[in-house]
Amino acid sequence: MASQSIMLSLGSKKRVCRRPRGRSSSTTAGRPDWRLLPDNVIVLIGDRFLADNDLDYYIDFRAACATWRRATDDPKRHGGADPRFQPKAWAVQKHFGSPHLNRVVSMVNLKTCRLVTREIPLLGNYRYINATDAGLLVLWDGGMPPWQPCRALVLNPLTGSMAFFSVPIFAEGIRAVAVNTSPLMLFASNLFDFLGWADLDSQDFEEHRVRYPDLLANMKLFAGDIYVVNWSGSIFSTASDAIVADEGAQPQQRSAEMIRMNPTTIHAASWLREGHPHYYLVESAGELLLVTRSTAGGQAALVHKVDTVNKVLEPMVSIGSRAIFINKVRSFSVDANMFPAVEGGCIYFVETLANLFHHGIIASSVRLADQRQEDIMQFGFQGQFGPPTLVEVLADHCRYTPEHELEHYYGWNWDDDEI
Template sequence: MASPPTVDWKCLPDDLIRKISDCFVATDDLDFYMDFRAVCAAWRRVTDDPRADGKNPRFLPTSWIMLRREGSTLPDAPITFVNTTTGRFLRKSMTCLRRYFFVGASPNGLLVLGERAPPYETRVLNPFTGAVVNFKAPIPADMVQDVIVMPSPMMVFIFTGPHKYSVSWADQSSESFKERELIMDYPSDDLCLWNMTHFADQIYLANMYGSIISTSTVREEATMTTAILGPTLEDCSSDMERKRGYYLVKSDGELLLVLNRRKSTGPVVYKVDTVNNVLIPVWSIGNRALFVSPYRSLSVDARKFTTVESGTIYYTGSFRACDYQNGGWKKKKVGYISLVSLEDRCRPPTVPQLFVDYCKDFDVSELEMMLRRNKHSYYSSDGSEYDGITE
């Protein structure tokens, strides 16, 4: 019996190689794309190298989030990512983190890092391609509550709190981060800003009263604007009821404001019309599931995760959820979602538990921890000093 003819895979037509590689890019499977290029020199010759330009929007992740790092005290600890659109989990050992301070993870999967030597310049790492984008600005030494990397033009936004609510931003040409303290119409002890969200080339934040503020990135320079909404929904029965919480979340191409009320009979989700600065009631979120907390919020396609319920809002602070049933929102009890860290749980965590931990825990800047531990002084590029110690 004659043996079947052998196939020389490296001799595939160039257009077929490009079509296959484009499929990986289209589904945000950039790690598959890199594995595909690693097969042979012929395939690398035909396809583009994502590391040639780390800012190329074609090779920037869009749907990935980084879950809590396992053993985060180790610089090369494995990191788990999840694609909120396709439901695929990816666990990677990031040995390259040994060379940097970890600052935070952007909701699109990019990592914000800092050089380990003064002046601690900022770096943005694409963990799926290995591409690194260099920034001149040293990373801030304040407590980092959240970070966002805007792709075009690439800018890093850092939200600090809770002792001082401010947003800092820099692009590649910035010598240092520009900072704007966030002062609104209420006393600072009631401010409680949260949920820094990237939507339509803007950064949005909300506070416990439902006021929403935004940034403007006109001419590649960010500036804070006044409140575009709020305080919203003044029909609350009391001031305490009004302060129960408003959470911003980007969901399926829309910016939503989610309410946390015990006695509300009306809608608990509103679409934020950022053009006309109005709120539009939402009576159904379809197959989406929302996880909301004071630190960050998340929207996922529940059909991709078997243990996540469609049309459900998970309030990670109160362990309650509400869903859309029979023409209206209905509160319901859900299984207890433990606040115990993942490392201490005896049983493997469920997918909702993983998303709860992602939303309720903010990233800790390793530079800030080092400064506090060693009581070093931090000098920014403009010569100003920050001692990094809070009494």
């Protein structure tokens, strides 16, 4: 009978699958109905996607059928602060140009080497400031002229979750951003003399300002705290002991007003400051590293582990199979075993847009073990043509390239009809 129901026993539970009307039982005989998977199997599949931070796969998986949606957690229902549904290791490249391209971002999963290109209509209504190291987008709600401060918006490009901050933010001049999700807090810096942070309801940024020669060189969110290194090689952070209201009471959740920048290491040793070096902070395999590169020829690139508890630097002679991509604004590391054409044990110092445009140099690769250095040339710069290499893609994600710089170097005059 067309309306007959088939009862399937799945452990201690029973599910009912209705046959479509007008079809005989022979049309579905021997064909599994994947909607009837046990709940624990459905949850395990979803958890596998979340373990790799493939949030888009998880959302597509839930969209397949109502049974799978009921068995798994809804990212929107659990709010934007649930760490399971936050991007953790996605490098983001914002496209610029025509109105269509302005709504497009490319993202690389730094754990699995998966490239995703997404069109986000919301980018047509908001101005782009930058992306966090994890992959969140920090926007502002328009405003002309560009120097007019407008409120900030944090967007999860994989789930669509949004958080509006009350604090006004200047889009021009902000070069690095970070978002701590527990509690939700926005950090922004011009990587010069200003670092600010704010809660959702903050009316103004709490500020940390510095003067020459201790200007800010690099910023990194690590283990829920912000770490910055200055031109002298000193590291400061928001790390501090938990704040307790009364003796025996539970620690209070930190707010923007409670946070202060505290010394983590005081001034790098004199031998670390030889040759007017540049300092970079990067997280690699769960550790915070300080990378030092001298501007003088013949000086070695150095890597130190930052012991955030004892506030000391521990020298490292190897980074194993990891490869580190470094730029003043964004730095990250990947497992070279997962990324073809990326050499493990190497540090890729990503060049500026000016060097790329004039000399075709994407990055200078330094192998930590023997300090062998090699310039990675842009594919096509010397007469070769084809799709971008993986190193080019990662370097582009690492390099901060605001729209006005692209227009300056390439002289782009976009016409939407040409795209």
